[in-house]
Amino acid sequence: MVLKVDPPKTFSFRWTHDAGTEPTASNSLFVTFTPTASGSGTLLRFIETGFREMGWDEATFEASSWGRERRYRIDETQFARAVAQLQQVDASWDARLGRIKRLAEHIEQTKNK
Secondary structure: EEEEEEEOEEEEEEEEOOOOOOOOOOOOOEEEEEHHHHHHEEEEEEEOOOOOOOOOHHHHHHHHHHHHHHOOOOOHEEEEEEEHHHHHHHHHHHHHHHHHHHHHHHHHHHHHO
């Protein structure tokens, strides 16, 4: 259940409640995404709360972590390849946009003659 949408500041929702029930603090997890400008990019803060309220003590949570640690682990080699590919795409677009700009300028000059 989506609780708050305030673009581009925050997005919050509750989940993991039983089907057919209204989500509450005692039967669901509360998730908030908050993007913040950071340098030339965006820092995405993710907070998920409500584990204890649902009766998940630390041992239960550790035993049922849904593999999140594996899901978000970064393979440095793959990451480096992805960065290199994005840099190539970036350079390619810079060259294309330069050609488009020159073409547009040429067309504009031709029209004005």
